[in-house]
Amino acid sequence: MSILKKRVAALEGQLKLGLEAQKLAIGKLLTDKVVRLEKIRSFEDVEFQIFSQFGDDGIIQWLISKLDLxxxxxxxxGVEDYRESNTRFLLMNNNWVGYIIDGSDDNINLIRESEYYWKYELHTRAAFVTRENINTLMSDFGLAGDIGLLHIDIDGNDYWVWKSLEVVSPEILILEYNSVFGAERAVTIPYNADFQRTDSHYSNLYFGASLKALCELSNNKGYAFVGCNSAGNNAYFVRKDKLIPGIRELLPQEGYVQSRFRESRDEEFNLTYITGDERLDMLRGMDVVDTNTGELVKL
Known part of the structure; x- marks a missing residue:
């Protein structure tokens, strides 16, 4: 590498660190503001975004300030390269210990080369998460029993992986749901250990589980559904022994939020920008599992 390229790379690194420091400082100010709120109408009241894709950084800060964890x-x-993640602010602002997994070796190597990797206690693993290996992956990290927070976002077998997880018991649980499946049906994609969202259907909309399916499963495992982010992709649960009067358990239909981001594709993989029920129309006839009966049904 030439001297000029080295200087440019060094300058870019300094600028990046400076930007992250500014973001963290802003995050601390926003945290101080939202944790003062005792009563909220919905999670939208406390949302803010530092490293999260949407407003989840604020939701998490509010929850951990209220619950006795x-x-x-x-x-x-499912963290990809961790630049945009729901737990990174928790790592860097609150100094929580982190355990993250992604299916890409390149993503994990990039994380291990980052500034924050040595500054904080962050454990990483490159692995494709399945219902067959999830408990082993947790045990390999040395985890068992209570953990503070679990976020499952793998764009596919989320329902099946959560159903199979037994060795850890999160006090706060975040599950990605597919709002295209609606608020009324308890359905998930059929289990396929090799599931890839982009290969399963050209629209890129066929993945995961409905909110109702995740709520019913989580309730059976001892968790209360307490709301969704305003973007309509993440559902929040609190273990029932940690629930407090100021945080109310909701029915799926009460807390459901329909997503408005427009990520659907056509058969040439071009964005189509459709919204609402038009997205479900693209999936008509696709197989899903009714999680109450275990039977295959059609969307």
Whole structure:
């Protein structure tokens, strides 16, 4: 590398670190503001975005300030390169211990080369998460019993992986849901260990589970559904022994938020920008599992 390129790279690194420091400083100010709120109408009242894709950084800060948590650690899988993640602010602002997994070796290597990797206690693993290996992956991290927070976002077998997870018990749980499946039906994609969202249907909309399916499963595992982010892709749950009077358990239909981001594709993989029920129309006839009966049904 030439001297000029080295200087440019060094300058870019300094600018990046300076920008992150500014973002963290802003995040601390926003955190101080939202944690003062005792009563909120919905999670939208406390949302803010530092490293999260949407307003989840604020939701998480508000929840951890209100709940009596025994553990200050988190697990998140499906993190990609971790530049945009729901737990990174938790790592850097609150100094929680992190355990993250992604299916790409390149993404994990990039994370290990980052400034924050040595500054904080962050454990990483490159692995494709399935219902067959999820408990082993947690055990390999040395995790068992209570953990502070778990976020499952793997764009596919989320329902099946959460159903199979037994070795850890998160106090706060975040599950990605597919709002295209609507608020009324309890359905998920059929299990396929090799599921890839972009290969399953050209629209890129066929993945994951409905909110109702995730709420019913989580309720059976001892969790209360307490709301969704305003973007309509993440559902929040609190273990029932940690629930407090100021945080109310909701029915799926009460807390459901329809997503408005427009990520659908046509058969040439071009964005189509459709919204609302038009997205579900693209998936008509696709197989899903009715999680109450276990039977295959059509969308």
């Amino acid at each position: 025994t553990q200050k650690n988190f697990v998140e899988f």
